[in-house]
Amino acid sequence: MTIGVGGWGARRKPMALIRAIARSSLRDLTVVSYGGPDVGMLCAAGVVRKLVFGFVSLDVIPLEAHFRKARESGAISVMELDEGMLQWGLRAAGYRLPFLPIRAGLACDIERLNPSLKTVRSPYADGETLLAMPALRLDAALLHVDHCDERGNSQVLGPDPYFDDLYAAAAAKTYVSCERILPTEALLERGCVHSLLLDRGSVDGVVEAPFGAHPTSCSPRYGIDAEHLKTYSAAAKSDEAWADYRARFIDVTDAAYVAAAGGESRIESIPHTIF
Amino acid sequence: MTDKSTTLADLCIAAAAEAWRGDGEILASGIGVVPRLAASLAWQTHSPDLMMTDSESVLVSEPVPIGPRGDYRLKVEGWMPFRRVFDILWAGRRHAMTMPTQIDRLGYINISLVGDPARPKVQLLGARGIPGNTINHTCSFFVPSHTPKSFVDRVDMASGVGYDDARWADGVRRDFMELRLVVSNLAVMDFNGPGKTMRIVSTHPGVSVDQVQAQTAFELAVAPDVRETPAPTPEQLAILAALDPHGQRATAVG
Numbered sequence: 001m002t003i004g005v006g007g008w009g010a011r012r013k014p015m016a017l018i019r020a021i022a023r024s025s026l027r028d029l030t031v032v033s034y035g036g037p038d039v040g041m042l043c044a045a046g047v048v049r050k051l052v053f054g055f056v057s058l059d060v061i062p063l064e065a066h067f068r069k070a071r072e073s074g075a076i077s078v079m080e081l082d083e084g085m086l087q088w089g090l091r092a093a094g095y096r097l098p099f100l101p102i103r104a105g106l107a108c109d110i111e112r113l114n115p116s117l118k119t120v121r122s123p124y125a126d127g128e129t130l131l132a133m134p135a136l137r138l139d140a141a142l143l144h145v146d147h148c149d150e151r152g153n154s155q156v157l158g159p160d161p162y163f164d165d166l167y168a169a170a171a172a173k174t175y176v177s178c179e180r181i182l183p184t185e186a187l188l189e190r191g192c193v194h195s196l197l198l199d200r201g202s203v204d205g206v207v208e209a210p211f212g213a214h215p216t217s218c219s220p221r222y223g224i225d226a227e228h229l230k231t232y233s234a235a236a237k238s239d240e241a242w243a244d245y246r247a248r249f250i251d252v253t254d255a256a257y258v259a260a261a262g263g264e265s266r267i268e269s270i271p272h273t274i275f
Numbered sequence: 276m277t278d279k280s281t282t283l284a285d286l287c288i289a290a291a292a293e294a295w296r297g298d299g300e301i302l303a304s305g306i307g308v309v310p311r312l313a314a315s316l317a318w319q320t321h322s323p324d325l326m327m328t329d330s331e332s333v334l335v336s337e338p339v340p341i342g343p344r345g346d347y348r349l350k351v352e353g354w355m356p357f358r359r360v361f362d363i364l365w366a367g368r369r370h371a372m373t374m375p376t377q378i379d380r381l382g383y384i385n386i387s388l389v390g391d392p393a394r395p396k397v398q399l400l401g402a403r404g405i406p407g408n409t410i411n412h413t414c415s416f417f418v419p420s421h422t423p424k425s426f427v428d429r430v431d432m433a434s435g436v437g438y439d440d441a442r443w444a445d446g447v448r449r450d451f452m453e454l455r456l457v458v459s460n461l462a463v464m465d466f467n468g469p470g471k472t473m474r475i476v477s478t479h480p481g482v483s484v485d486q487v488q489a490q491t492a493f494e495l496a497v498a499p500d501v502r503e504t505p506a507p508t509p510e511q512l513a514i515l516a517a518l519d520p521h522g523q524r525a526t527a528v529g
Contacts, residue, residue: 008357035401053401054401054402054403054404055400055401055402055403056400056401057400062400063398063399063400067398068397068398071388071394071395071398072394072395072396072397072398074393074394080387080392080401080402081402082402082403082404082405082406082407083361083402083403083404083407084361084364084365084404084406084407085406085407087358087361102407103365103407103410103411103447103448103451104404104406104407104410104411105406105407106406106410106436106444106447107410107436107442107443107444107447107449108383108402108405108406108409108410108433108434108435108436108437108442109387109392109432109433109434110402110406110434112433113392113432119444121446127446128446128447128448129444129445129446129447159331159332159333159354159356160331160332160356160357161356161358162356162357162358163357163358274342274343274344275329275330275331
C-alpha cells in the first residue's frame with residue numbers, strides 16, 4: 001500500500017494518524033512525503049518498505065535520527081527525488097496523466113540512482129529532452145488541517161497550504177484529521193474563503209484530533225515542539241529507548257498522548273519557530 | 276563582536292554578497308546564516324531590486340534580522356508559500372546560495388549522504404530542491420570549513436548538476452544553469468577555470484593560494500589577477516550588525 005503524508009518537514013503533519021498507523025497491523029508501506037517525524041516514526045515502527053522523498057528533516061533539528069538509522073542499516077529502500085519532482089508526480093496522478101515533463105533531476109545522480117525514470121523528447125521544433133516524472137498514485141493521503149465540516153470541506157489557517165491538496169488529488173482515498181470539526185457555516189467565521197483548501201468531493205473521511213499535528217506545528221494554533229522532538233530523536237539511540245518512547249507516546253489514547261506531551265495549555269503555548 | 280571569528284564571518288558574508296550583484300528583480304535565497312546575511316547585505320547595498328522571504332511563506336520589503344525578533348515586525352509585501360517558490364525557480368527568477376557538504380571541481384554538490392547511496396555511511400537531508408535549482412537558475416555556494424573532505428575529488432552523490440559534459444544527454448537544456456560563486460573560510464572561487472572548472476578568484480587575508488590548494492582534494496585553477504578578498508566596509512559592517520543582532524554569524528564559519 002502506498003500512502004502520502006501531507007505537511008512539510010516538522011510542519012502540519014498528521015501525527016495522530018501516523019501514531020495510529022504505528023499501532024496498526026499495516027506493514028510494508030510505501031510512503032510518499034516531504035518528510036519529517038512522520039517518516040522517522042513509521043521507520044522506527046518498522047512498517048516502511050520504501051520511501052519516496054525529497055528530504056527528511058525535523059527543521060529545528062536538521063537530520064532525522066530514525067530515518068538515518070533506517071537508511072544506514074539498509075532497512076528501507078528509497079526513491080530519492082527533487083522536491084519539485086515529488087510535486088510533479090502528485091500533480092500527474094491527480095490529473096490522471098502517466099507523467100509530467102520536468103527538467104529537475106536530469107544530468108545529476110537523481111537520474112542515475114533511479115533507473116526507472118525515463119526521459120521524453122519534445123515533439124515540437126525545440127526537440128528538448130525532459131525527464132518524464134511518473135505519476136505518484138497514492139492509495140491513501142493523510143492530512144491534518146485546522147477545521148473540517150462533517151462532509152470533508154477543509155480549512156487551513158496557516159500561511160502555507162504546503163502540497164496537501166495535491167496529495168488529496170493523487171489519492172484514491174483521502175483522510176483528514178483536524179483540530180476541530182465545525183458546522184459548515186462556521187468555517188468562514190474563522191478564516192477567509194482562500195483558507196478553504198479542500199472540497200468535500202476530494203475527502204473521504206474526517207476525524208477530530210485536537211493537537212493532532214503535535215510535535216509538529218499547526219500554525220497559527222501551536223508551533224513546533226522542539227523539546228519533544230529532542231526526546232523523540234534521542235529514542236533512536238537504542239531499542240530500549242524506542243520502546244520507552246513508544247510506550248509513553250504511541251501505544252496510548254489520543255487524550256493520554258496530549259497529557260503526556262504536557263497538556264493542552266502547554267501545547268497551545270508553544271511559540272512559533274523563528275527561521 | 277570584533278573577535279576573530281566575527282571578522283572572518285563578515286569578510287565571507289561581504290564576499291558572498293557579490294554573488295547577487297547585477298541580478299535585478301529576482302528571488303534571492305540564502306539558506307543558512309552566512310548565505311542569508313549575504314543575500315540581505317546584497318539587497319541593502321548594491322542590488323536594491325532583489326526580493327527575499329522570511330524563510331517561510333511571505334515576501335518582505337526589507338531583510339528580516341536573524342534570530343529572536345523582539346519588537347521587530349515583518350514588512351510583508353507578498354505571499355510566497357513553498358509551491359510558489361517552485362513556480363519562481365522553474366521560471367528562472369531566483370538565485371540561491373546553499374551550503375553543500377561536498378563540492379567537486381566541476382561544481383557538483385552533495386547534501387544527500389556520505390558513502391554508498393545504496394546504504395549510506397551517513398544519511399543527510401536528501402537532495403531537497405538542488406536538482407531543480409541547479410538546472411533552472413543561478414546557484415552559488417558557501418562552505419564554512421574548506422578541507423579535502425568538503426572540496427572532494429568526486430562527490431558521493433551529485434545532488435545537482437555541474438559542468439561535466441559527459442553527464443548532459445543530447446537535447447537537455449544547459450543554458451538556464453550557472454554556478455556562479457563558491458565562498459569558503461579560505462577563499463572565493465568561481466568556475467572560470469579551464470573547462471569550467473573551479474578557480475581561485477581571491478584568498479582571504481593571511482591565506483595563500485598554496486594553502487587553499489593544500490586543503491582541496493582536486494587541482495584548482497588560479498585566476499591570473501588573483502588577489503586578497505577585500506575587507507568589508509564600515510557601511511557593510513553596520514548593516515550586518517543590524518541584521519544579526521544576536522551575533523549568530525560568529526559561530527557560522529570555520
